[in-house]
Amino acid sequence: xxxxxxxxxxxxxxxxxxxxxxxxxxxxxxxxxxxxxxxxxxxxxxxxxxxxxxxxxxxxxxxxxxxxxxxxxxxxxxxxxxxxxxxxxxxxxxxxxxxxxxxxxxxxxxxxxxxxxxxxxxxxxxxxxxxxxxxxxxxxxxxxxxxxxxxxxxxxxxxxxxxxxxxxxxxxxxxxxxxxxxxxxxxxxxxxxxxxxxxxxxxxxxxxxxxxxxxxxxxxxxxxxxxxxxxxxxxxxxxxxxxxxxxxxxxxxxxxxxxxxxxxxxxxxxxxxxxxxxxxxxxxxxxxxxxxxxxx
Amino acid sequence: xxxxxxxxxxxxxxxxxxxxxxxxxxxxxxxxxxxxxxxxxxxxxxxxxxxxxxxxxxxxxxxxxxxxxxxxxxxxxxxxxxxxxxxxxxxxxxxxxxxxxxxxxxxxxxxxxxxxxxxxxxxxxxxxxxxxxxxxxxxxxxxxxxxxxxxxxxxxxxxxxxxxxxxxxxxxxxxxxxxxxxxxxxxxxxxxxxxxxxxxxxxxxxxxxxxxxxxxxxxxxxxxxxxxxxxxxxxxxxxxxxxxxxxxxxxxxxxxxxxxxxxxxxxxxxxxxxxxxxxxxxxxxxxxxxxxxxxx
Numbered sequence: 001x002x003x004x005x006x007x008x009x010x011x012x013x014x015x016x017x018x019x020x021x022x023x024x025x026x027x028x029x030x031x032x033x034x035x036x037x038x039x040x041x042x043x044x045x046x047x048x049x050x051x052x053x054x055x056x057x058x059x060x061x062x063x064x065x066x067x068x069x070x071x072x073x074x075x076x077x078x079x080x081x082x083x084x085x086x087x088x089x090x091x092x093x094x095x096x097x098x099x100x101x102x103x104x105x106x107x108x109x110x111x112x113x114x115x116x117x118x119x120x121x122x123x124x125x126x127x128x129x130x131x132x133x134x135x136x137x138x139x140x141x142x143x144x145x146x147x148x149x150x151x152x153x154x155x156x157x158x159x160x161x162x163x164x165x166x167x168x169x170x171x172x173x174x175x176x177x178x179x180x181x182x183x184x185x186x187x188x189x190x191x192x193x194x195x196x197x198x199x200x201x202x203x204x205x206x207x208x209x210x211x212x213x214x215x216x217x218x219x220x221x222x223x224x225x226x227x228x229x230x231x232x233x234x235x236x237x238x239x240x241x242x243x244x245x246x247x248x249x250x251x252x253x254x255x256x257x258x259x260x261x262x263x264x265x266x267x268x269x270x271x272x273x274x275x276x277x278x279x280x281x282x283x284x285x286x287x288x289x290x291x292x293x294x295x296x
Numbered sequence: 297x298x299x300x301x302x303x304x305x306x307x308x309x310x311x312x313x314x315x316x317x318x319x320x321x322x323x324x325x326x327x328x329x330x331x332x333x334x335x336x337x338x339x340x341x342x343x344x345x346x347x348x349x350x351x352x353x354x355x356x357x358x359x360x361x362x363x364x365x366x367x368x369x370x371x372x373x374x375x376x377x378x379x380x381x382x383x384x385x386x387x388x389x390x391x392x393x394x395x396x397x398x399x400x401x402x403x404x405x406x407x408x409x410x411x412x413x414x415x416x417x418x419x420x421x422x423x424x425x426x427x428x429x430x431x432x433x434x435x436x437x438x439x440x441x442x443x444x445x446x447x448x449x450x451x452x453x454x455x456x457x458x459x460x461x462x463x464x465x466x467x468x469x470x471x472x473x474x475x476x477x478x479x480x481x482x483x484x485x486x487x488x489x490x491x492x493x494x495x496x497x498x499x500x501x502x503x504x505x506x507x508x509x510x511x512x513x514x515x516x517x518x519x520x521x522x523x524x525x526x527x528x529x530x531x532x533x534x535x536x537x538x539x540x541x542x543x544x545x546x547x548x549x550x551x552x553x554x555x556x557x558x559x560x561x562x563x564x565x566x567x568x569x570x571x572x573x574x575x576x577x578x579x580x581x582x583x584x585x586x587x588x589x590x591x592x
Contacts, residue, residue: 129542131497164460166497167540168523177499201427201462203473227464231527244463246425 018282019050023289026296028053028081030221030266031060033284034277039064041277043076049281053262055082055219056112058105066108073112081262082157082193082219083114089141090122090134090171098122102145110152115261116218117149118159118193123168134171139181142190150189157218158182159193162201164233175199175208182216191218194254195266197225197237200245206253214258221264222247222292235270240287251295263292314578315346319585322592324349324377326517326562327356329580330573335360337573339372345577349558351378351515352408354401362404369408377558378489378515379410382452385437386418386430386467394418398441406448411557412514413445414455414489419464430467435477438486446485453514454478455489458497460529471495471504478512487514490550491562493521493533496541502549510554517560518543518588526566533564536583547591559588 018024029051031042039060046054054073061069061083073080086105089098102119109117121138124131142156149156158178161170172178178192194217199205209217225245226238240247251263265284272280314320325347327338335356342350350369357365357379369376382401385394398415405413417434420427438452445452454474457466468474474488490513495501505513521541522534536543547559561580568576 124540129540129544131540131542132545135499162460163458163497164525167521173497174499201459201469203431203470225463229460229529233525233529244420244425244427246427248425249428 018285018289019048021050021285021289023293024050024285025052026262027051027285027288028055028079028262028264029281029284030055030082030084030264031057032084033265033267033272034280035268035273037277039069040072043072043078045277045281046078047076048278049285051281051285052077053079053081055084055264055266056080056114057084058108061108061112066111070111070113079262080112080114081264083109083112083117085118085120085159086156087118087120087138088122089138091125092137093125095137095141099141099144102141103148106145106149106152106154109154114154116155116157116191116193118157118219120159120161121170121172123165123171131166131171135177138172142181143184146185146189155188155191155218157191157193159195160198162198174202174204175212176204179208179212179216187213187215191216193219193221194250195221195223196245196247196250197221197223200225200250205250209250209253209257212257214260217254217257217259217261219264220254220259220261221266222251222288223265223267230270232270235268237266237268239267239269239272239283240265240291247291248295251292255296263288263296314581314585315344317346317581317585319589320346320581321348322558323347323581323584324351324375324558324560325577325580326351326378326380326560327353328380329561329563329568330576331564331569333573335365336368339368339374341573341577342374343372344574345581347577347581348373349375349377349560351380351560351562352376352410353380354404357404357408362407366407366409375558376408376410377560378453379405379408379413381414381416381455383414383416383434384418385434387421388433389421391433391437395437395440398437399444402441402445402448402450405450410450412451412453412487412489414453414515416455416457417466417468419461419467427462427467431473434468438477439480442481442485451484451487451514453487453489455491456494458494470498470500471508472500475504475508475512483509483511487512489515489517490546491517491519492541492543492546493517493519496521496546501546505546505549505553508553510556513550513553513555513557515560516550516555516557517562518547518584519561519563528566531564531566533562535563535565535568535579536561536587543587544591547588551592559584559592
């Protein structure tokens with residue numbers, strides 16, 4: 001019996017009602033949704049909730065080491081829908097270090113057999129107002145990383161971020177823009193992330209999902225736009241069903257492309273984080289079964 | 297001497313250094329930038345600061361009545377670069393009332409001889425997730441209003457709003473989308489507002505400004521995107537120069553279209569509102585002269 005046997009780290013508890021429900025077959029827990037859980041706890045939580053995939057983050061993986069993380073995930077039979085995250089390419093003074101850091105992230109994605117390594121472009125460097133040049137640096141970085149990732153059979157995925165983050169987090173703002181970059185490469189090598197929080201408002205979202213097609217969508221992530229927007233915009237995402245996003249329409253558009261991958265629930269929200277992780281998993285499983293699964 | 301003679305409502309003060317500077321020739325104060333000023337105070341403040349145009353809001357105009365407002369503005373020799381604002385068309389239960397209210401706004405714009413009546417689409421009605429239908433209602437409302445506005449020689453302008461407001465304020469999110477609607481009509485009848493805060497992040501912004509052309513841009517408004525974003529996103533706008541927007545590039549693109557109208561400074565920000573209005577005008581005049589005027 002290894003120290004990572006599920007449900008290590010969690011007290012005994014009645015399984016959630018939806019564990020074993022076939023509607024959860026493609027549900028993946030993005031680890032940041034239960035931000036205060038260690039990797040071991042997140043793995044145990046997924047096992048208890050009947051969730052078969054997980055999107056892992058580099059920091060909690062690093063706490064145990066990537067080889068150990070891989071063993072823990074294998075022991076639990078968990079698939080890795082994504083590794084979050086690489087990117088942050090936009091500071092010219094840190095460009096070389098960013099490339100080196102992203103190569104390390106690619107190495108980790110290879111060990112973890114993650115379906116994709118999610119890339120976030122990065123924001124404008126301090127005092128820099130040239131968003132066009134920042135976008136170009138992000139594009140060049142991805143070009144530099146593709147051969148390295150290709151050798152290791154790691155898919156890179158470009159995540160367009162809501163324009164609320166254009167200044168300080170992600171200068172790639174639309175699915176169209178992400179696809180313009182991704183389409184320079186084979187779909188096996190570079191895809192895009194469709195995250196409902198980031199793209200729901202876009203008048204072109206359905207057309208651009210169709211343009212992407214099932215092989216170019218590397219990850220489909222769901223979380224909600226809620227109002228009033230919480231004061232810390234980084235933590236402004238909500239539980240599906242609590243806000244304004246048309247999950248039926250966007251999910252159906254993703255499904256219509258033939259996308260057959262997992263659907264990650266990724267929620268950054270202080271209230272969600274304050275709740276018991278297993279309650280969060282129970283809620284998101286129900287919401288997923290009701291709001292997402294019927295349209296897949 | 298009428299009660300509205302400038303500088304009524306303001307104590308004696310040394311004129312700001314830039315009053316009379318020819319670089320301010322096209323500067324307009326959007327009244328919401330000095331939100332605690334009455335119309336009389338705003339008029340007096342503009343006169344003192346050497347600002348020759350003002351973008352007025354319906355509420356402070358209503359406090360004195362539109363005919364009186366027109367007389368006050370005429371007495372001060374102030375031009376009206378815009379009337380803010382009409383719109384809010386997206387609630388199906390309030391659609392007819394919204395049309396009636398916007399006809400009243402058009403009447404006011406005619407009396408005020410405002411260069412344009414700014415229209416904000418409105419957000420998603422409570423519990424409604426169909427943003428496509430909401431956008432269609434906004435479009436239909438504009439179609440209904442154009443003949444009425446045309447008879448009164450009032451230009452309507454569609455203001456795309458930053459996607460941060462798509463859920464609760466403005467479902468028209470990009471300049472491209474606003475132009476798709478505006479171009480159904482003569483440029484004299486329906487234009488667009490280019491507000492740097494709303495459009496700066498858009499990968500297509502320069503192309504869409506060029507597409508609009510000088511006769512379709514009904515208003516050019518400047519204000520800044522600052523980080524960290526203030527907690528109340530409605531008040532998250534900053535003074536030009538304090539944030540991330542490339543005013544040189546966007547202003548040059550607007551100028552290249554041949555746009556010859558005023559440039560409104562519209563800042564919703566609690567710190568700006570807490571400051572003395574005349575200090576705000578002195579600051580924005582300097583920032584305008586340094587950051588905007590050279591690129592016009």
